[in-house]
Amino acid sequence: MDKSQLSQMTARRAADAPDGGPLDTDDIGRILDLLFGTVEQAGAIAEALKAQETVTLGSFGSFRADDGTVTFRPGTALTEYLRDQTR
Structure with missing residues (x-):
């Protein structure tokens, strides 16, 4: 599973969660980059x-x-x- 697939799966799970609402896959991808980092910048x-x-x-x-x-x-x-x- 790559980052795009992980973002899509997370967005689907968020939409289906009883206590949550929809999340945008681009925002989820951005959060993953901020946590785990990219080639250009280390993550948290x-x-x-x-x-x-x-x-x-x-x-x-x-x-x-x-x-x-x-x-x-x-x-x-x-x-x-x-x-x-x-x-």
Whole structure:
């Protein structure tokens, strides 16, 4: 799945959510760029990692940088979902 497909899927899910409203795919793409970065500009996650901060995204998981290498540790909810063990 590329960024465009992820943006489209997110827009569909937002439109279907009972507590939300429609989101524009271009705005979602812009948010992804701001979070994860582009070739031209680092995103908020990269900036935090470079500052030696751990980035925790709730039950999704966390990113951490050690000696220039980034590691991702999935959260419990993501792990359970991928193993079909959701509560």
